[in-house]
Amino acid sequence: MLKLDVQNLAKRFGARKVFDNISFTLEPGQSIAIVGPNGSGKTTLLRLLIGFSIPTKGRVVYSEEGKHLDFDSYRKHLAFVSPYLALYGSLTARENLHFISRVNGDKVSDPEIESALALVGLEGRGDDFVSAHSSGMLQRLKYAAAILKNPTILMIDEPTSNLDDSGKKIIFDLIDKSRKDCIIILATNEKEEYSLADRLCQLGS
Amino acid sequence: MPTGSVSWAAKVFAVARKDIVSEFRTRYALNAILMFALVTLTVVSFAVGALSPSREVMAALFWIIQFFAAMSGLSQVFVKEEESGTAMILKLSSEGIVIFFGKLLFNLFLLLILSIIIIPLFVILLKSSPENWGMFLIGVVLGNVGLAGATTIIAAIISKATVKGALFTVLSFPVLKPLLIAVIEITKVSFLGGTDAEVSSPLQLIIAYDVVMTTLSIMLFDFVWRQ
Numbered sequence: 001m002l003k004l005d006v007q008n009l010a011k012r013f014g015a016r017k018v019f020d021n022i023s024f025t026l027e028p029g030q031s032i033a034i035v036g037p038n039g040s041g042k043t044t045l046l047r048l049l050i051g052f053s054i055p056t057k058g059r060v061v062y063s064e065e066g067k068h069l070d071f072d073s074y075r076k077h078l079a080f081v082s083p084y085l086a087l088y089g090s091l092t093a094r095e096n097l098h099f100i101s102r103v104n105g106d107k108v109s110d111p112e113i114e115s116a117l118a119l120v121g122l123e124g125r126g127d128d129f130v131s132a133h134s135s136g137m138l139q140r141l142k143y144a145a146a147i148l149k150n151p152t153i154l155m156i157d158e159p160t161s162n163l164d165d166s167g168k169k170i171i172f173d174l175i176d177k178s179r180k181d182c183i184i185i186l187a188t189n190e191k192e193e194y195s196l197a198d199r200l201c202q203l204g205s
Numbered sequence: 206m207p208t209g210s211v212s213w214a215a216k217v218f219a220v221a222r223k224d225i226v227s228e229f230r231t232r233y234a235l236n237a238i239l240m241f242a243l244v245t246l247t248v249v250s251f252a253v254g255a256l257s258p259s260r261e262v263m264a265a266l267f268w269i270i271q272f273f274a275a276m277s278g279l280s281q282v283f284v285k286e287e288e289s290g291t292a293m294i295l296k297l298s299s300e301g302i303v304i305f306f307g308k309l310l311f312n313l314f315l316l317l318i319l320s321i322i323i324i325p326l327f328v329i330l331l332k333s334s335p336e337n338w339g340m341f342l343i344g345v346v347l348g349n350v351g352l353a354g355a356t357t358i359i360a361a362i363i364s365k366a367t368v369k370g371a372l373f374t375v376l377s378f379p380v381l382k383p384l385l386i387a388v389i390e391i392t393k394v395s396f397l398g399g400t401d402a403e404v405s406s407p408l409q410l411i412i413a414y415d416v417v418m419t420t421l422s423i424m425l426f427d428f429v430w431r432q
Contacts, residue, residue, distance in 0.1 A: 050297070075297060078297065084290065084293075085293055085294055086289055086290030088227060090231050099219060099223045100294060100298050102211055102215065103216050103219050103307075104298045104299060105211055105299075
């Protein structure tokens with residue numbers, strides 16, 4: 001079983017302390033919401049958890065059956081959805097999903113892609129170029145990419161960013177369905193999203 | 206949800222294919238490379254065409270055009286990913302080595318397209334052609350492999366820089382100098398109709414350069430890419 005162990009994590013940008021002494025452990029079936037006001041370091045903490053940034057102090061350890069996993073080993077289990085994550089504007093939605101799945105090492109069929117698009121409310125929009133997508137459609141497409149990866153760790157920055165009410169409902173249902181088999185980490189400052197996780201990690205208090 | 210897994214080579218081709226499809230739709234690098242090549246060739250043909258320069262000079266001119274045309278577009282392979290914010294999804298989706306070889310293949314593809322366009326135009330506009338076409342084409346292919354190998358890792362390095370500007374050409378020139386000297390020598394001999402024995406040393410140098418540069422790039426790439 002995959003395990004995420006965050007040990008005394010601290011981050012500073014020069015003299016400015018963003019956060020310190022963050023510790024928690026997560027296993028599939030558990031979830032945490034990183035909450036706090038703007039600028040409190042939610043996205044920074046997510047970047048540290050993914051491995052895109054180096055902590056000033058502390059460690060992020062991914063392990064499976066007691067064995068430490070390196071970036072390439074845990075990356076395969078991790079899906080990340082964020083408004084800051086860009087997709088390829090010159091490719092269609094379907095081409096983006098095919099490409100992301102393929103470089104990830106997964107073979108996915110057209111019906112599987114159609115089914116992922118339908119799950120996020122983008123049925124029939126597979127041939128639209130991503131450059132023509134609205135920000136809400138783009139956010140839904142990122143969720144479709146995450147669904148196709150079938151992750152064990154799902155990290156979501158601002159889960160309902162750019163989404164309308166129907167989009168929010170779809171995403172809440174998706175997170176709820178993933179809860180049983182996934183480690184879910186959310187970064188949000190929307191109070192209605194706090195309930196999506198079992199625990200809160202308060203920053204900037 | 207996925208029904209199976211794909212091979213390492215299939216992942217590499219997926220990266221190269223994505224870049225080729227994207228390139229033909231946006232012409233991000235292709236237009237810059239081709240316009241530079243066409244303008245330079247035209248200017249050179251007007252300037253030196255009437256002077257009937259020696260074949261040694263012609264060999265050097267060919268690689269000057271090829272080198273600077275390549276410099277105008279090859280860096281885009283990583284700069285575009287960083288500037289559009291798609292580097293993050295690539296980093297999360299695949300191993301660094303897959304990305305490196307995919308980008309290397311794409312740069313090699315661009316260089317071969319460039320050569321296919323430059324060579325006939327060079328022959329027509331400058332009224333000069335190699336005596337030994339086989340030797341000339343071997344030099345072009347091996348030169349392009351070396352150019353692609355070196356410029357792919359340099360493109361990855363400069364994509365992290367805040368001020369990119371002319372950094373790509375400035376960093377590339379010293380790294381590519383041994384390759385350019387050897388490849389110009391082969392081109393010169395091919396223009397003069399020399400024998401295979403005359404190019405054995407530069408040929409060995411290019412092959413060694415291609416192997417060393419690709420190996421070094423593989424070793425360095427993960428470090429550069431993950432920064």
